[in-house]
Amino acid sequence: MRKFLLPEGEIPRKWLNIAPLLPEPLEPPLDPETKEPVSPEKLLVIFPEPLVMQEVSDQEWIDIPEEVLDILSLWRPTPLHRAKNLEEFLGTPAKIFYKNESVSPPGSHKPNTAVAQAYYNKISGVKRLTTETGAGQWGSALSFATQFFGIECRVYMVRVSYNQKPYRRVLMETWKGEVIPSPSPYTNAGKQFYEKDPEHPGSLGIAISEAIEEAATRDDTKYSLGSVLNHVLLHQTVIGLEAKRQMEEAGFYPDVVIGAVGGGSNFAGLSFPFLADKLRGDKPNLKVLAVEPQACPTLTKGEYRYDFGDTVGLTPLIKMYTLGHDFVPPPIHAGGLRYHGDAPLVCKLYDLGYIDAVAYKQTEVFEAAVTFARTEGIIPAPESSHAIKAAIDEAIRCKETGEEKVILFNLSGHGYFDLSAYDKYLRGELEDS
Ligand SMILES: *Cc1c(COP(=O)(O)O)cnc(C)c1O
Numbered sequence: 001m002r003k004f005l006l007p008e009g010e011i012p013r014k015w016l017n018i019a020p021l022l023p024e025p026l027e028p029p030l031d032p033e034t035k036e037p038v039s040p041e042k043l044l045v046i047f048p049e050p051l052v053m054q055e056v057s058d059q060e061w062i063d064i065p066e067e068v069l070d071i072l073s074l075w076r077p078t079p080l081h082r083a084k085n086l087e088e089f090l091g092t093p094a095k096i097f098y099k100n101e102s103v104s105p106p107g108s109h110k111p112n113t114a115v116a117q118a119y120y121n122k123i124s125g126v127k128r129l130t131t132e133t134g135a136g137q138w139g140s141a142l143s144f145a146t147q148f149f150g151i152e153c154r155v156y157m158v159r160v161s162y163n164q165k166p167y168r169r170v171l172m173e174t175w176k177g178e179v180i181p182s183p184s185p186y187t188n189a190g191k192q193f194y195e196k197d198p199e200h201p202g203s204l205g206i207a208i209s210e211a212i213e214e215a216a217t218r219d220d221t222k223y224s225l226g227s228v229l230n231h232v233l234l235h236q237t238v239i240g241l242e243a244k245r246q247m248e249e250a251g252f253y254p255d256v257v258i259g260a261v262g263g264g265s266n267f268a269g270l271s272f273p274f275l276a277d278k279l280r281g282d283k284p285n286l287k288v289l290a291v292e293p294q295a296c297p298t299l300t301k302g303e304y305r306y307d308f309g310d311t312v313g314l315t316p317l318i319k320m321y322t323l324g325h326d327f328v329p330p331p332i333h334a335g336g337l338r339y340h341g342d343a344p345l346v347c348k349l350y351d352l353g354y355i356d357a358v359a360y361k362q363t364e365v366f367e368a369a370v371t372f373a374r375t376e377g378i379i380p381a382p383e384s385s386h387a388i389k390a391a392i393d394e395a396i397r398c399k400e401t402g403e404e405k406v407i408l409f410n411l412s413g414h415g416y417f418d419l420s421a422y423d424k425y426l427r428g429e430l431e432d433s
Contacts, residue, residue: 004084011238012237012241012242016234016237016272017054018268018279019058020058024348029318038316046216047223051120072112079103080097080099080242081097082095085375086392089375090396094398097247102380109265111145116235117232118149121222126220131224135165137168140177142177143172143177156180157182158202159201159202162202163181183202183210186210187209204311206312208310209310212314227339228342232263233268240272243408254408255406256405257288258390258407259412260291260412262334265343270409270410271355274288275355279354288349293359293365294360295362296332299342299350303321307341320347332433333430360390362433365382366425372385382421383412384410384415387410387411388411
């Protein structure tokens with residue numbers, strides 16, 4: 001019998017903060033008016049104190065609270081698979097491994113941070129959380145997480161998705177989330193658009209503005225973000241810490257670590273514990289590869305400069321690779337990768353040359369997704385399929401050179417709510433923009 005699953009083991013008890021390992025410090029977020037660094041106090045209007053402390057922490061290891069571990073243990077540790085069927089199909093001497101974050105109840109890596117954020121808000125006396133969601137992955141993760149801690153969750157969901165993707169909304173409502181199509185009549189930000197057109201399709205930028213406005217104007221309410229920020233990337237390092245131990249126990253260390261990048265959280269979650277070795281000088285040849293869509297090529301085509309994190313310009317200025325905060329990416333099916341910027345930590349490491357990046361077209365990504373589904377069985381999320389495409393390309397190069405590289409990628413989520421995109425691909429109707 002062939003062994004596809006590697007040893008399980010325990011959930012890590014600490015998160016890894018990569019900030020103190022950087023060769024030079026991150027540039028701080030700036031106040032857009034004064035161009036001075038934003039004080040942590042300002043962030044306290046929308047985030048609870050423990051998360052603000054983590055955002056600026058220079059401590060390398062941070063304890064995971066017992067209450068968070070209890071919930072994470074509903075699905076963690078997640079399996080590490082050896083993709084032997086895919087290896088055989090490709091005829092490659094490379095060994096391909098993937099960390100399977102699709103086994104969480106909401107179906108992606110996102111609850112790793114949603115649970116931690118819900119917990120820290122709870123112990124800070126917060127009663128309600130607001131957030132935005134596009135296709136619904138983040139909104140469903142936060143709805144799932146908040147119910148465990150008795151916190152109300154209000155999700156502003158971009159109206160086109162609200163109308164077109166009812167099943168993610170049903171997930172959120174089943175987990176007690178309140179889902180409001182955005183733009184809504186309940187906030188000043190939403191009203192401007194709603195009053196002109198009650199069927200306005202909305203955008204992620206408007207939904208963010210609505211969620212932040214509500215958190216900033218209510219004492220019992222804070223705001224929650226699912227990617228980009230330092231504390232979000234921190235919470236995701238459970239992925240890489242588990243993977244590192246699981247690979248070690250099986251006698252492997254990766255030559256290449258790969259993740260899809262939207263805001264950078266699942267990529268950082270898998271890669272930072274390995275990158276820490278490279279930053280310490282232990283693994284100088286480790287290749288860490290960020291994969292993005294050609295339709296939203298932030299690292300491969302963007303500029304490294306200060307820009308707003310949102311479309312409207314409510315957030316501090318953040319130093320990152322950006323396509324410009326007013327960039328509107330084409331409506332590709334990997335909705336989670338349509339962000340104009342990237343996490344400052346990921347951008348810094350890319351700028352310093354510790355990370356490589358590659359961009360792919362939607363059709364070649366779906367071709368890789370279907371190859372994966374037909375060999376390994378799991379139907380991957382369109383976002384995760386970017387990582388699969390890059391892993392396949394690495395493995396094919398190994399076939400040409402005869403190298404027996406060890407490739408590790410993150411399967412950030414499953415694609416069972418994305419079947420209409422698969423339907424289009426299978427009918428030959430999917431196009432590149
Ligand atoms: C949200 C999402 C992403 C992109 O977000 P990151 O913060 O870059 O990880 C990738 N894959 C899946 C399945 C997602 O839900």
